[in-house]
Structure formats: C-alpha cells, structure tokens
Amino acid sequence: MEDLDYQELKKGGMMRQSEKGRFSVRLHVTGGNLTSRAMGTIVHVAERFGNGGIHLTARQGIEIPNISQEDLWKVKNELSSGGVSVGVCGPTIRTITACQGCRICPYGLLDSPRLAGVIDQHFYGKPVPHKFKIGISGCANNCIKAEENDVGIKGAVEPLWDEEFCAHCGICQSVCPVKAIDADQEKKKVKIRFFQCIYCGDCIQSCPTNSMKEAQRGFLLYAGGKFGRFPSIGKRIGKLFSHDSDLIKAVGASVEFFRLNGKPKERFGGALERVGFDKFEEFLREKLEEAPDGKAA
Ligand code: SF4
Ligand code: SF4
Ligand code: SF4
Structure with missing residues (x-):
C-alpha cells in the first residue's frame, strides 16, 4: 500500500484523513435518498471497518470515516454487495x-x-x-x-x-x-x-x-x-x-x-x-x- 495515488483515491471518493493511514469514504447518494437496505449496509460497514461513526455532509452526502488504508478495497466490495457505491471528489x-x-x-x-x-x-x-x-x-x-x-x-x-x-x-x-x-x-x-x-x-x-x-x-x-x-x-x-x-x-x-x-x-x-x-x-x-x-x- 506504499505506492497509493492519493489524488486518484480522492477522485474515487476515498479521502485521506488528518490521521495517517486513515480514510473517510464518501458514498454515492442521489437527491439525499437512500433505501433502508443501503442504510443497513452503511451501518454494518461503519461498525465493522470504521469506529461506528457516520458523517452526513453539507450536500446530502454520507461519509464513513476512520477506515484503515488496508481495508479500503474490502470496504468498497462490502458496500457494493450491499447496494451502495462509493462517491466521487476532485x-x-x-x-x-x-x-x-x-x-x-x-x-x-x-x-x-x-x-x-x-x-x-x-x-x-x-x-x-x-x-x-x-x-x-x-x-x-x-x-x-x-x-x-x-x-x-x-x-x-x-x-x-x-x-x-x-x-x-x-x-x-x-x-x-x-x-x-x-x-x-x-x-x-x-x-x-x-x-x-x-x-x-x-x-x-x-x-x-x-x-x-x-x-x-x-x-x-x-x-x-x-x-x-x-x-x-x-x-x-x-x-x-x-x-x-x-x-x-x-x-x-x-x-x-x-x-x-x-x-x-x-x-x-x-x-x-x-x-x-x-x-x-x-x-x-x-x-x-x-x-x-x-x-x-
Ligand atoms: S423547495 Fe422546499 S417547499 Fe419547495 S418543493 Fe422543495 S421542499 Fe417543498
Ligand atoms: S384573483 Fe381575482 S383578479 Fe385575479 S385572476 Fe382571479 S378572479 Fe381575476
Ligand atoms: S411571481 Fe406573482 S405573477 Fe408570478 S407566478 Fe408568482 S404570484 Fe404569479
């Protein structure tokens, strides 16, 4: 994981936190709407890979903070299998x-x-x-x-x-x-x-x-x-x-x-x-x- 391209990760919604090795993962939310299944997936991922916290952004988005660098791809896959995709930035x-x-x-x-x-x-x-x-x-x-x-x-x-x-x-x-x-x-x-x-x-x-x-x-x-x-x-x-x-x-x-x-x-x-x-x-x-x-x- 040493050669991570942080700019590319950011474009794909995985943003480096102030704390080294930790990322906040932005999700794809449209018009502030999510299904209960998607919410369940987000809660599960936040508890399993983050610290249980979920952040609501200023523009109706959701981010899951405190994800370890090593878990980024697992998080992406887990979200995807629960009907949630990762968002964008940049x-x-x-x-x-x-x-x-x-x-x-x-x-x-x-x-x-x-x-x-x-x-x-x-x-x-x-x-x-x-x-x-x-x-x-x-x-x-x-x-x-x-x-x-x-x-x-x-x-x-x-x-x-x-x-x-x-x-x-x-x-x-x-x-x-x-x-x-x-x-x-x-x-x-x-x-x-x-x-x-x-x-x-x-x-x-x-x-x-x-x-x-x-x-x-x-x-x-x-x-x-x-x-x-x-x-x-x-x-x-x-x-x-x-x-x-x-x-x-x-x-x-x-x-x-x-x-x-x-x-x-x-x-x-x-x-x-x-x-x-x-x-x-x-x-x-x-x-x-x-x-x-x-x-x-
Ligand atoms: S802009 Fe406000 S008042 Fe108008 S339809 Fe939307 S929620 Fe309702
Ligand atoms: S509110 Fe009164 S003045 Fe205006 S269009 Fe209707 S009936 Fe005519
Ligand atoms: S701004 Fe005035 S004229 Fe235009 S739709 Fe509203 S009430 Fe009617």
Missing part, C-alpha cells in the same frame, strides 16, 4: 442534491428526486475542469438553494390570465410576492409583468374563480453559483424548460461550455464571468436548437 460532477419534491411536499411543483436520478444518470462523476455541483429545488421556496450551485434547478409554473370568469377581486395582485401583477378593477384587466415573475404559482393557487391558470409547468435554470471562500449567486439563464429532454440538453451544454472554457481550479461561475454570460447564453441557444440530447461524454 474535478468531477458531484452529488446531485434535491428536496423532497411534489410527491412529499405540498408546495412541490416538480418531482425533484426523480429529476435528480435522471441528471445523476447523465452526469454524475464526469470529469470537468473543477468541481461542479447541481442542486434541485421543487419550487420557488428554494429549500436546496439552487443559486448556490454551479447549475441550479427550480420547479416553476407560468401563470396565464383568462379574462372570461375573472371577478376582478385583486387577490392575485395582493398575493404576488414580487408585485408582478396589476389587477385594474376599473378597466377590468389583469396584467402580469413576466420580467418580475418568479413563477411561484401563488396567484394560480389563490384565484377564487380559476381565472389565473397554469400555462406551463417546468424548470428554471441558474448558472454559475457557488459557496465556499468566495460565494456568488448563480444567474437565471434561458427560458422555462418544460421537458426533461430540454433540461438535460441545457445541463449538458453547461458542462460542455465549462470543459471548453474553464481553467483548472476555476469554478463554472468564474469561467462564465471571464468569458461572458452572453457567450454562454448564445452557446446554450445553439445547443438547444441542434443537439439530439445532452448526454455528457
């Missing part, structure tokens, strides 16, 4: 985080764990110039903090006013959290300013006559966010995406743009600032028009 696409989404949360506009699984299958562990984080919030409440990810996704619904049965009560105007609606009771008109709208759907939920309808439901995409030493908030890019396939293309285009333009140790947001968000948006538009799908190589 310059790769990291854990896809997600909230509970609409199957559990009453506010949910999309099934975040399902989408996390789809994105994980396409992108998890792929190489990029520097770490790349993707997070999915099921609605505008944004529990996963989409804008703090290199690519963040938020469930969204676009409202549409149907004047036929409108009672001109003004409720939609008063519930809108960003004052994007003007309900003119005299002129009997309701106007939505979409440049202000955050696609939360509150106006649709609150309308007593069902005159504020759902035009389309989908995802908003944010690019270039990060936390850490120099935090920055991602910017919203593109339109409201209605289909998984378009969203996958958009995430694929983001990864491709980063590979083409990013420098080692530079986060996606840094590359976007240096090269220009407008260039990225142009690249994204072209990719959305031409690519058959966004699967990363």
